[in-house]
Amino acid sequence: MMEYFQKTQQAFEKYRAEGGLLLGIESSCDETAAAVLRGGREVLSMAVHTQIPIHRLYGGVVPEIASRSHTERITAVTEEALNKAGVTLGDIAAVAVTSEPGLIGALLVGVSFAKGLALAGEKPLIGVNHIEGHIAANYLTYPDLEPPFMCLVASGGHSHIVLVKDYDEFELVGRTRDDAAGEAFDKVARALGLPYPGGPEVEKLAREGNKHAFPLHTPFNSDTSNFDFSFSGVKTAVVNLLHNARQKGEELDKADLAASFQHSVVETLTKKAVAAALERGMGTLALAGGVSANTALRNSLERACRKAGLRFCRPDMRFCTDNAAMIACQGHYRMLKGARSDLDLNPSAESFLSK
Numbered sequence: 001m002m003e004y005f006q007k008t009q010q011a012f013e014k015y016r017a018e019g020g021l022l023l024g025i026e027s028s029c030d031e032t033a034a035a036v037l038r039g040g041r042e043v044l045s046m047a048v049h050t051q052i053p054i055h056r057l058y059g060g061v062v063p064e065i066a067s068r069s070h071t072e073r074i075t076a077v078t079e080e081a082l083n084k085a086g087v088t089l090g091d092i093a094a095v096a097v098t099s100e101p102g103l104i105g106a107l108l109v110g111v112s113f114a115k116g117l118a119l120a121g122e123k124p125l126i127g128v129n130h131i132e133g134h135i136a137a138n139y140l141t142y143p144d145l146e147p148p149f150m151c152l153v154a155s156g157g158h159s160h161i162v163l164v165k166d167y168d169e170f171e172l173v174g175r176t177r178d179d180a181a182g183e184a185f186d187k188v189a190r191a192l193g194l195p196y197p198g199g200p201e202v203e204k205l206a207r208e209g210n211k212h213a214f215p216l217h218t219p220f221n222s223d224t225s226n227f228d229f230s231f232s233g234v235k236t237a238v239v240n241l242l243h244n245a246r247q248k249g250e251e252l253d254k255a256d257l258a259a260s261f262q263h264s265v266v267e268t269l270t271k272k273a274v275a276a277a278l279e280r281g282m283g284t285l286a287l288a289g290g291v292s293a294n295t296a297l298r299n300s301l302e303r304a305c306r307k308a309g310l311r312f313c314r315p316d317m318r319f320c321t322d323n324a325a326m327i328a329c330q331g332h333y334r335m336l337k338g339a340r341s342d343l344d345l346n347p348s349a350e351s352f353l354s355k
């Protein structure tokens with residue numbers, strides 16, 4: 001192990017001085033992904049194998065099935081990314097891999113695979129935090145974006161307001177007290193009889209509904225003197241409305257319910273994120289994570305930022321949900337800051353952001 005670290009020290013320093021091709025690998029949940037970047041921001045290729053059709057059968061991600069699918073696909077997905085970029089493994093200067101947080105078995109597949117490539121090819125390795133990766137998706141979309149800025153991270157497992165002080169320095173300003181925004185979308189979708197993952201399905205249905213039909217706002221979520229959220233109450237309110245109507249033999253307008261739920265989540269996220277950016281004197285508010293694909297949220301934040309005099313950034317659609325380009329990008333900046341991993345890199349299921 002010692003030998004690997006020493007052997008690759010020169011290559012690490014060369015990458016930091018001159019840049020080069022970076023291979024990113026992501027396997028934290030239900031997407032097996034690889035990407036090739038030149039330097040930190042130029043995406044040469046992306047390959048993603050999504051397991052959504054497999055997990056849809058069960059209404060959510062089944063961890064053991066996810067790990068097996070990653071194992072089956074990771075080699076092919078990596079080859080696809082290399083081929084699309086027109087390069088070989090020999091051309092790759094360093095390897096970045098998601099090491100936390102996520103499903104432990106799923107993370108293990110990517111981390112073990114990346115370690116194998118790094119060891120065999122004598123390339124430096126960097127473990128990357130998945131949430132930091134989501135934030136970095138904005139660097140890929142805006143070539144001029146640099147910290148500091150405020151970032152709203154809304155994904156399947158997280159809802160955070162993060163002050164991005166530097167590429168490798170973060171402060172958690174607000175967080176969900178219970179469900180993540182994406183998780184609430186998924187659970188409401190299930191209650192409405194929509195397939196997994198629920199976010200895009202709820203969004204589609206919401207387009208046909210009246211967002212003011214069911215007032216679902218809570219005092220806690222409307223209070224901008226603190227930056228925490230709670231989505232469990234809104235989710236439960238939707239479920240209760242459905243149950244009560246069913247018991248009475250009535251049918252609720254599901255599009256109205258979807259629109260009202262989405263409106264409540266979007267309003268909460270928008271108000272709190274903008275208030276946090278202003279309070280901390282930031283000129284830019286960025287959006288990140290799978291829920292950033294939601295058009296209502298993107299539009300609402302864009303409007304609110306314009307009104308507040310803030311620059312608004314959100315990832316290109318292809319960088320919103322899990323992908324490896326964002327992981328490689330964050331790995332690049334971590335390495336420029338001097339960080340690298342050894343072969344004892346271990347995945348971790350928990351962890352919000354490394355400091």
Ligand SMILES: Nc1ncnc2c1ncn2[C@@H]1O[C@H](COP(=O)(O)OP(=O)(O)OP(=O)(O)O)[C@@H](O)[C@H]1O
Pocket residue numbers: 028029030101102130134155156157158181182183185186197198199200203289290291292293294295320321322
């Ligand atoms: N258009 C959309 N509207 C609302 N939610 C969406 C939309 N598209 C995707 N989502 C939600 O985003 C989540 C998936 O995002 P992502 O892949 O970043 O989550 P994850 O990787 O599972 O969780 P984490 O990043 O927190 O570890 C799901 O909950 C999904 O429902």
Ligand SMILES: [Mg+2]
Pocket residue numbers: 130134155156289290321322
């Ligand atoms: Mg994610």
